[in-house]
Amino acid sequence: MARNPGDSTRFRFTESKVRDLPAPIGARQVRCYDTALPGFCLRVTASGMKVFGVYRKVHGRPMDLTLGRWPGLTVEKARKLAQETMGDIAAGIDPQADKRELREEATLGDLFKDFLELHAKPRKRSWKEDEGLWNRYLVSWRNRRLSAITPADVQAWHGRVGRDHGQGGANRGHSFLRKMFNFARMRGWKGGNPAQGVQRFRERTRERFLDAAELRQFLSALAAEPDRTSRDFFLLALLTGARRSNVLGMRWADLDLDRGLWRIPGEKAKAGDDLVVILAPQVVVLLRERREMVGASPWVLPSPSTRTKTGHFVEPKCAWDRIRGRAELSRLVAMIGEKQRWTPAATEQAQQDAEGEVDRIRGAAFGRRMPKGTDPWAVVLEKYRAQVRALHLDPEHARMRDIRIHDLRRTMGSWQAAAGASLSIIGRSLGHKQVQTTAIYARISLDPVRESVEKATSAMLAVGGPFQIADPGTKPT
Secondary structure, three states, rough: OOOHHHHEEEEOOOOOHHHHHOOOOOOOOOOOOOOOOOOOEEEEEEOEEEEEEEEEEEEEEEEEEEEEEOOOOHHHHHHHHHHHHHHHHHHHOOOOHHHHHHHHEEEEEHHHHHHHHHHHHHHHOOOHHHHHHHHHHHHOOOEHHHHOOOOOHEEEEEEEEHHHOOOHHHHHHHHHHHHHHHHHOOOOOOOOOOOOOOOOOOOOOOOOOOOHHHHHHHHHEEEEEEEHHHHHHHHHHHOOOOHHHHOOOOEEEHEEEOOEEEEEEEOOOOOOOOOOOOOOHHHHHHHHHHHHHHHHOOOOOOOOOOOOOEEEEOOOOHHHHHHHHHHHHHHHHHHHHHHHOHHHHHHHHHHHHHHHHHHHHHOOOOOOOOOOOOOHHHHHHHHHHHHHHOOOOHHHHOOOOOOOOOHHHHHHHHHHHHHHHHHHHHHHOOOOOOOOHHHHOEEEEOOHHOOOOOOOHHHHHHHHOOOOOOOOOOOOO
């Protein structure tokens, strides 16, 4: 055998001859051809690497295919693979199509961009929630090709997200991933949906709402809230049952106070259709007060800052923490007072003293960033929970800090149900849009809805203690 493969490049490939082939001299690589199977070849590089392949002309154009490296791929296995490949070529099958399709295949990051721009933004007001899910749970997969994502990968990812971020987040992330792959299939993706059939975490439906005792404390805490804009926001959220974003963005142009109606445009409503919200007489009174307060502003709840982009109130979190903290602290003090048989005056004084402790902690920290875990409300609440436990009482009965703003919406629905309203009436008043009830909603007039809302509103305010709204007088027609 010649020392340079270029001296004799055509011979019958055997293991010994391939093994003895030296690296080429003065060339980057040399191609040798098997005399037993035309088209079967071997490339020998300057580094001594030996690679089997197929070299044929198809329709006048060269096709150069790589089969694998020797010695990992033996001569006989390579010859058999070459024979199969050339059979495919003769049958009109392009053996490079799969590799070419893989190179051109979209990544999950590509799919997300298309999903966001072509589907989510044009159709969903909540598209930023999709963007948030992507950034929290899926951005690390942005460079993975769609075909490389398997159901096993998705199941393992779902478990990790559930462990690190919570089971609810894992389920929402999974739903989003499944939706993206369904979108890909609608746009021509030929692969399957690896998110289909994944075992999800079982979630309990949140059923939190304010009962009579909680509502009494909540309204009492609300009456003590010094920020009038925040106070009115929470009251409107409770008494209309509307979503947070809709209440924050309430416009005078959408209100008919004479008829007691609030029309939320479809582009602002979650379901995408125009929504009519019934305004109880007490709510109309509150809105007329705000009309005089805000002057020429187009917003019912204008922002106290001129720097907000929206022009309306956007973040009630600080006031929400104060109101919940004040309500829970009041309940804890009341439990202690009842156990120790305090007089009403002594209980009231103890409540004032407890809130004074919050103010003192906040004042001591003025101008300084408070360490994590030293929130004034959390510190004082834990102190009074300990006192309740020392009296062999359960402080969980007083818990209010677990209430979310959306629970005010559930509270309206729950009090409507307690007043005897049907599920269809409640659904209509809250703007629920479910396939099975849409036809029913279409046949319901606003009269029974109004009656239900007014009954629930009156019942809730009746337990409010010091919290009062002026006499509404004449009802809307």
